[in-house]
Amino acid sequence: MSGRRPLVAGNWKMNKTGVEAREHIARLRALLGDGELEADVAVCAPFTALEAAARAASGSPVEVYAQAVHEAPSGPHTGEISAGMIVATGSDGTLVGHSERRAAGETDAQVAARVRAALDAGLQVIVCVGESLAQREAGETEPWCEGQVRAALGRVRAEEVATLAIAYEPIWAIGTGRTATPETAQAACAHVRTVAAGFLDPAALRVLYGGSVTPDNARELMAQPDVDGALVGGASLDPDGFAAIVAEAP
Numbered sequence: 033m034s035g036r037r038p039l040v041a042g043n044w045k046m047n048k049t050g051v052e053a054r055e056h057i058a059r060l061r062a063l064l065g066d067g068e069l070e071a072d073v074a075v076c077a078p079f080t081a082l083e084a085a086a087r088a089a090s091g092s093p094v095e096v097y098a099q100a101v102h103e104a105p106s107g108p109h110t111g112e113i114s115a116g117m118i119v120a121t122g123s124d125g126t127l128v129g130h131s132e133r134r135a136a137g138e139t140d141a142q143v144a145a146r147v148r149a150a151l152d153a154g155l156q157v158i159v160c161v162g163e164s165l166a167q168r169e170a171g172e173t174e175p176w177c178e179g180q181v182r183a184a185l186g187r188v189r190a191e192e193v194a195t196l197a198i199a200y201e202p203i204w205a206i207g208t209g210r211t212a213t214p215e216t217a218q219a220a221c222a223h224v225r226t227v228a229a230g231f232l233d234p235a236a237l238r239v240l241y242g243g244s245v246t247p248d249n250a251r252e253l254m255a256q257p258d259v260d261g262a263l264v265g266g267a268s269l270d271p272d273g274f275a276a277i278v279a280e281a282p
């Protein structure tokens with residue numbers, strides 16, 4: 033046993049209105065029950081549903097995260113949201129550096145600044161890293177992820193280890209049904225932890241796996257010694273399926 037508490041987070045991406053978020057969380061709360069859970073549980077809602085989601089989750093173990101954050105506190109950034117705005121919705125945290133954001137132009141420098149801004153505002157952070165299929169096939173997975181981890185953690189302080197998790201999400205596994213094998217996930221998460229050890233206590237840092245996690249494969253993935261939970265996209269949209277994944281946390 034690693035001693036690290038698992039974290040299972042659902043990334044809703046561009047899905048769910050405020051009303052749908054409320055319904056989803058009500059169902060999730062009923063499924064998870066009142067007892068002590070084996071894992072921390074979070075849902076990453078679209079900006080427009082954050083306030084409704086936070087209200088629906090209030091008083092429950094379900095935490096609410098945004099999916100992205102801008103580094104500036106305010107200003108001429110059309111369409112962006114600051115960390116302070118996310119805090120004001122009653123949310124607990126935010127994703128940073130999801131590959132779908134990086135593909136739309138988010139840079140390593142922005143990821144670092146956004147992690148810093150989120151932590152400064154008191155938000156918890158899940159920062160995402162991961163390689164493309166071409167990079168994996170070229171044998172570049174480790175140096176690529178190392179660069180992303182080093183950049184993302186460049187402005188994090190050692191005492192912040194409990195408020196930050198890293199999600200290793202190979203791009204080729206996201207939304208493809210092509211889940212990494214438990215061995216592949218373990219190797220990459222272990223490597224991420226080794227690189228992160230230059231910044232944060234590796235024994236305390238949570239490293240998640242993401243990419244086509246389902247109720248059927250979640251147990252074996254999360255049982256790996258360096259996999260401390262999951263970031264779940266498609267399979268998190270249905271509260272029953274997401275609760276089934278939470279139940280697989282070791």
Ligand code: PGA
Nearest residue numbers: 206207243244264265266
């Ligand atoms: P997926 O998405 O589970 O649908 O592959 C994971 C993610 O993008 O976080």
